[in-house]
Amino acid sequence: MSGPLRLVQGEGDALPEPPRARVPRPRGEEAARTRPAWAEDPLDELAERLVEQVSSAVHPYEVAALLESDGLTGEQITARYGRPDLFTLAEDLHALVPRHYPEPPPPPDPWKADHVRCALRGLVFALPGLAYVVGAGLWQGRAALTGLVAAALFAWAWNQGLSHRAHVRLAAEGGAGAGRTLALGAPAGALAATAVATTLTGWGGGAAFAAGQSCYLAAASVLLVLGRERALLGTLLPLALGAAATLLGPLPTALAVALLLGTLALACGVAAHAVRRALSTGTVAGAVRPRLAGSVPYGLFGLAAGVLAATAGALSPRSVIVLTLSMGAAEWLLYRYRSLALRALRAATEPRRFTARAAGALACCLACYLALLAAGSLLAGTAPAPLLGLGALLWLALLLQAFSLAWLPAAVCLLTAAAVAAAPLAGMPPGPAQLLCWLAAAVLAGAACHLLGRPTAHR
Known part of the structure; x- marks a missing residue:
């Protein structure tokens, strides 16, 4: 049927329509x-x-x-x-309308690393070693070498603690606070390191070279704290040209001395100018000066790292060159870990998942650094195993220090450095002594996973 039927009772009579009910309108x-x-x-x-x-x-x-x-x-x-x-x-x-709550745009990453800056820092860490190539004939004898090493170890420890205190005052008080710390601490450290070398070697070529080394390390620390890596690299260009010239033959003594003194004068002059500019920036009103004792563990770590590097250099000098060149990549990976941890903090919905993500980021960054060290050691023709253990220990210590966890890595590195330095005196072969670095790195890795696996550590 194509349409409704009309029902009839009779001829033309329709059924009455039923009353319509009022249907409420659905909503x-x-x-x-x-x-x-x-x-x-x-x-x-x-x-x-x-x-x-x-x-x-x-x-x-x-x-x-x-x-x-x-x-x-x-x-x-x-x-x-x-x-x-x-x-x-x-x-x-x-x-x-269905519910839809759009996610807010991701905030900028505060830990995004500056690739150029990290590469420059790797260069300025390694290039000063060319001074020993240019000035190889200016000092001789075991006593001079002992004085140079002792002065370098003291300078590393002093400048590491000085740099930390300057960074803390820079954050708390502004450029003027950091400038006052560097203006007093850098010359004092250079004089003390020179005194250490002079006490061991007496006056002579070795003491003069140690004095220049100490002054340069102080100036370099000033420039690195104040973010003047490019200026520091510029001061090292004459030294690099002189080291390149040694490939053609030994340099005359007068030329070698001129190159070393010129590099030192440039570095000290640029550092003094940077300190004057920092002092002119003013101090933050109401800033609280940080405690001096907070910088002590950073200085102790600098001493331990210097001892470990010197011990490794005595066995394989080229491994120390690889380690020094890798410091720029190590710093970049520290930034990368903090960036990955922050991303994990935003993505994880419960503490266990964040702990797993943070541990994965730590393993990834450490593996990348060790792979870089392994490639560098193969190119340099050195055994990778000792360098990898030392590199892992130092990188994990620097990572914990970046989170203001300074005493634990300082203590572990000091004990390891003392054991490694005492091993030859006890007649221990290099293999078991180098295993200590791996054990210490394992201790710091476990501590890092435990301490940095908590969300509150990344505030």
Whole structure:
């Protein structure tokens, strides 16, 4: 049948129509479900126009405020949308549009590393070693060598503690606070290191070379703290040219002395200028000066790292060159770990997952650094195993220091350095002594996973 039948009782008499019941109009999702496809509801058009704002609303009152700010009047609500008031329309619109809360844009990464700066720091750590090539004929004898090593160890320890204190005062007091620390601490450290060398060697060429070495290390520490890596690299260019010239033959003594003194004068002059600029920046009002004792473990770590590097250099000088050149990459990986940990902190929903992610980031960064050291040792023709153990120990110690966890790595590195230095005196072969670095690195790795696996460590 193609149409409705007309039922009749008799000729032309139709049945009376039943009374129509008043059906309430469905609202919200029920209206969208029961309304025929051909029945247009102006609410759909309104929902399509305001879908972004309505989808992020957590309560119909937010939708009501939106509609009111949109200029919708009561007459329009009643005549066009068939709702008795604004709040009814807001409830229907809130029920019609699915909820969608967009994620906020990710904030900028505060630990994004500067690739150029890290590469420059690797160069300025390694290039000063060319001074020993240029000035090889200016000092001779075991006593002179002992004085040079002793002065270098003292300078490394002093400048490591000085750099930490200057960084802390720079953050707390501004450039002037860091400038005062460096203006007093750098010359004092250079004089003390020179005195150490002179006590061991007496006056002579070795003591003079140690004095220049101590003054340069003090100036370099000043420039590195104040972020003047490019200026420091510029002061090393004459020394690099002189070292390149030694490939053609030994340099005349006068030329070697001129190159060394010229490099030293440039470094000290640039450092003095940088300190003057820092002092002119002013001090933060109301800043609290940090405690001096907080920098002690950083100085002790510098002493331990110097002893470990000197011991490794006595067995294989080229391994120390590889280790020094890798310091720029090591610093970049420290920044990378902090960036990955921050990303894990934002992504993890419970502490256990964050701990696992932080441990994975630590393993990844450490593995990258060790792979770099292994490649460098193969290129230099040295055994990779001793260098990898030392590199892992130093990188993990630097990582913990970056989180202000200084006493543990300082103590572990000091004990390891004392054991490694005493091993030859006890007749221990190099192999078991080098194993101590791996054991110490394992201790620091476990400590890092435990201490840095807590979300509160990355605040």
